[in-house]
Each structure stands twice: as C-alpha cells, then as structure tokens.
Amino acid sequence: MTHLLIENRVATLEDWLEGRAPTHLSTNAGTPLVAFQAWRAFKEAFAPELIAQAFEETGGALSRKIRNAIDPFGGSGTTALASQFLGASPTTIEVNPYLADLIEAKLTSYNVAELLDDYANLLKCTGDDLQDAPFPGAPITFVAPGKQGRYIFSLEVARRLAGLRNAIMAVSNPAHRRLFRVLLAPVSLAVSNVVVSGKGRRYRRHWEERQANADRVISMFDAAFIQAVYDIQRFRNRQNLGFELLRGDARALTPCEGDFDVAIFSPPYPNSFDYTDVYNVELWVCGYLDSSEANRNLRLQTLRSHVQIKRNYDAGEIESRTLKKVAADLNKVRPHLWNTSIPDMVNAYFADMQTIMQRLHSALISGGRAYLVVGDSRYHGVQVPVAKILAEISGSIGFRKIADEPFRSMRASPQQGGRQELLETLLTLERT
Numbered sequence: 001m002t003h004l005l006i007e008n009r010v011a012t013l014e015d016w017l018e019g020r021a022p023t024h025l026s027t028n029a030g031t032p033l034v035a036f037q038a039w040r041a042f043k044e045a046f047a048p049e050l051i052a053q054a055f056e057e058t059g060g061a062l063s064r065k066i067r068n069a070i071d072p073f074g075g076s077g078t079t080a081l082a083s084q085f086l087g088a089s090p091t092t093i094e095v096n097p098y099l100a101d102l103i104e105a106k107l108t109s110y111n112v113a114e115l116l117d118d119y120a121n122l123l124k125c126t127g128d129d130l131q132d133a134p135f136p137g138a139p140i141t142f143v144a145p146g147k148q149g150r151y152i153f154s155l156e157v158a159r160r161l162a163g164l165r166n167a168i169m170a171v172s173n174p175a176h177r178r179l180f181r182v183l184l185a186p187v188s189l190a191v192s193n194v195v196v197s198g199k200g201r202r203y204r205r206h207w208e209e210r211q212a213n214a215d216r217v218i219s220m221f222d223a224a225f226i227q228a229v230y231d232i233q234r235f236r237n238r239q240n241l242g243f244e245l246l247r248g249d250a251r252a253l254t255p256c257e258g259d260f261d262v263a264i265f266s267p268p269y270p271n272s273f274d275y276t277d278v279y280n281v282e283l284w285v286c287g288y289l290d291s292s293e294a295n296r297n298l299r300l301q302t303l304r305s306h307v308q309i310k311r312n313y314d315a316g317e318i319e320s321r322t323l324k325k326v327a328a329d330l331n332k333v334r335p336h337l338w339n340t341s342i343p344d345m346v347n348a349y350f351a352d353m354q355t356i357m358q359r360l361h362s363a364l365i366s367g368g369r370a371y372l373v374v375g376d377s378r379y380h381g382v383q384v385p386v387a388k389i390l391a392e393i394s395g396s397i398g399f400r401k402i403a404d405e406p407f408r409s410m411r412a413s414p415q416q417g418g419r420q421e422l423l424e425t426l427l428t429l430e431r432t
Contacts, residue, residue, distance in 0.1 A: 035235045036106040040186045042076040051082035058262045058369045071265045072250040077103035079264045087239035093246045093253050095301045097288045100247045102182045107243045108175050118176045125167040134162035137291040138284040152192045156214040183224040185282035200277045249301040251355050258363035266373035268305040270349040304348035313344035315351035319396035323389045333380040357394050364431040375424040387425035399429040
C-alpha cells in the first residue's frame with residue numbers, strides 16, 4: 001500500500017514536470033520559505049539577505065560585481081547557495097560529513113527525470129528485515145531496549161530507517177545517493193524519541209506513550225523528496241551553478257592564496273559545547289559514523305570551541321590585549337568553573353580563529369572583505385567579547401575593521417540566569 005502511494009506520487013511529479021501540475025503541488029508557491037532551507041531546519045542559520053548585503057557593500061567598495069566568495073564554516077550552505085543566486089562562484093569548507101553532503105546536495109544540478117527513476121527504483125529495494133544491528137557502532141541508547149529503559153528509536157523504526165539507508169547506499173548515481181541520504185536525516189529525527197536544539201538533544205515529553213509508527217518513515221521520506229524536487233525544479237536557473245566544496249578541517253583547508261572578493265561565515269562560538277552533538281542522530285543513522293573512534297576523530301577536526309573531549313589546548317602567541325585580560329580573569333575563577341580547562345579552551349579557540357583569519361587574509365584580494373557573525377560567551381561572570389577580540393587579532397594580521405553591529409542577542413545559560421544578554425555581532429573587516 002505504501003509503495004503504491006509513493007509510485008503515484010512519482011507519477012504526479014512527472015505530470016508536473018511536463019506542465020500538467022495539479023493545484024496541490026503548487027501550494028508552496030506563496031510560502032515564505034528560503035530556497036532549499038526546508039530540507040533541514042537550522043535555527044541558528046543567518047538569512048540570505050546578509051549575503052546580499054555583503055555583496056552589495058563589497059562590490060561597491062571594489063567598484064565591480066562580486067566574482068568569488070568563500071565560507072570556511074559551511075553549515076547549512078546559506079553563503080554558497082545565495083552566492084549562486086547572486087552570480088558568484090562559491091567555495092565552502094565543512095568538516096561535518098552530513099552537513100557537507102547537505103550543502104553539496106543543495107548546490108548540485110540534477111536531471112529530474114533521472115532522479116525520479118532512481119527514486120522509484122529505490123523504493124522497490126527498501127526493506128526492514130535486517131538481522132544485524134541497524135546502526136553499527138552507535139551507542140547502546142540508540143535502539144530499544146537501550147539503557148535503563150531509555151532509547152532513541154524503537155526496534156521497528158530503527159529497522160525501517162536502516163532498510164531505507166541501505167537501499168539508498170546501493171543507488172549508483174553518487175549525486176542522487178547523496179541527495180536521498182541527506183533527505184533521510186531529518187526524517188530520522190522526526191520519528192525518534194528525542195528533540196534536538198542548539199544545545200544537544202533531550203527526550204520528548206511523554207515519549208514512552210507517543211512513539212512513532214514505523215510506517216511514518218516512508219511517508220515522511222516521500223514528503224521530503226517532494227519538497228526537494230520542488231526546490232530543485234523551481235530554482236534550477238540560478239545565475240551561477242558552479243561551486244567548490246572542501247571537506248575537512250577549516251584550519252587546514254582555508255586557502256592560503258586566491259582571489260576571493262568576500263568571505264561570509266559564522267564560526268562556532270566558544271561556548272564549551274561541541275556542535276557535532278547537534279547532528280549526532282543524523283550522523284549515526286545515515287552511516288556517516290560507524291565507531292566511537294570515528295566520532296572522536298570528527299570532533300578533533302572541529303575548532304577548539306568546546307571541552308567535551310580531551311584535546312591539546314596549546315595556543316601560542318595571540319595578538320589581543322582584550323584576550324590577555326579575559327584570560328587572566330578566567331584563570332582567577334578557574335577553580336569555580338564546571339570544567340577547569342575552559343580558560344585554556346578559550347585561548348585555543350582564538351588561536352584557531354587567528355589561523356583562519358591569517359589564511360583568509362592571504363586568500364582575499366586587496367580591498368576584499370570578511371563578514372563574521374560571532375557570539376559572546378560568559379563563564380562565572382567573566383565576559384568573553386568575541387567580536388572585540390577577533391577585531392584586535394585581525395588588525396594585527398592586516399585587516400581593517402569597517403563595522404561591528406549587533407546582530408541578535410542570545411540567551412545566557414541557566415547557570416547565568418538565562419537572561420537574553422549575550423550579544424551576537426556582525427563584524428565587518430577589510431583586507432588592507
């Protein structure tokens with residue numbers, strides 16, 4: 001029954017592509033959704049208008065149209081995708097393999113008729129009669145019975161997800177396989193017993209009595225595919241369809257030379273939380289991780305913005321008077337911090353950002369600009385003014401500060417009273 005429904009959906013899409021679209025497929029036309037961003041919700045993503053602003057300002061300063069843009073922390077792919085719409089060639093770096101695939105899936109051009117054929121064939125191969133563990137190497141809490149009665153997926157749901165994942169991995173076209181894989185990721189969250197926010201995951205209220213039915217997996221995957229094809233077809237005529245995606249550590253992959261006009265990005269904030277955890281469910285379900293060692297190796301490739309794993313926090317010399325004062329203040333309260341490595345982590349974070357900014361300075365053209373959305377932190381009453389410190393570091397490298405504008409405010413941690421008082425800032429720098 002389910003597969004018959006999906007086959008009817010594929011037939012409907014084929015009618016739509018040939019101009020015989022029924023009205024229900026056009027209901028998204030007036031929806032104020034950003035192109036491609038419905039594929040996975042990103043609460044922290046900045047709006048494409050920021051990229052348009054950066055292009056306008058930088059292009060005005062250079063007296064010409066922007067040709068090349070770079071984002072060392074790709075995330076949801078907003079910078080790269082907006083650059084394509086605006087006619088520039090984007091270069092994006094992303095260490096998280098799921099996010100890297102998501103970005104590439106959005107930026108790629110498709111033959112939709114061939115995509116529909118692969119989708120129909122994929123559904124014929126889907127099964128949930130797995131004998132092995134659905135998610136090899138994953139923590140015991142992923143699948144029932146879990147640990148102490150707590151688990152993310154029932155066995156039936158886990159098998160349905162794994163069956164679909166295995167069918168996806170057998171698709172021969174790499175672009176189609178990548179797209180199907182990233183569409184499965186948000187489905188896995190929707191049928192899980194947890195919700196995910198910018199601070200990790202927690203169990204849903206009354207999850208024991210409200211667990212998802214395994215049949216929802218295919219129906220939700222179908223809905224995700226319908227949305228994806230809608231976006232792919234509607235936005236297929238972007239001004240520039242080229243892109244370069246670099247997968248790995250931005251500290252090593254940010255170019256040391258180039259002719260980039262503008263860099264637009266938001267790095268992880270020094271908040272002691274590992275952003276990898278936000279995508280932990282998708283990474284395991286979709287097969288990007290297969291062992292605890294793989295998970296640790298991925299974390300070690302991220303910026304030193306957290307203390308959730310043991311790592312080297314050597315920082316070296318950093319040119320910032322404000323950071324020196326912050327470091328001294330943090331050392332005074334070190335015994336009272338929930339993790340005594342936090343002062344070292346903060347220094348290491350700015351050392352990593354210094355590396356990124358040094359590389360960007362070499363990669364940007366003279367007069368090129370960098371737009372950074374950054375957020376402050378606070379530990380035991382010690383404020384870490386990230387934008388101010390980065391402006392000082394960048395000034396010593398050869399950037400000139402153009403502006404630092406309030407972007408939005410963040411809520412402090414419950415330990416700090418939960419008040420909405422930690423500033424996010426849009427820092428604008430120009431390469432001299």
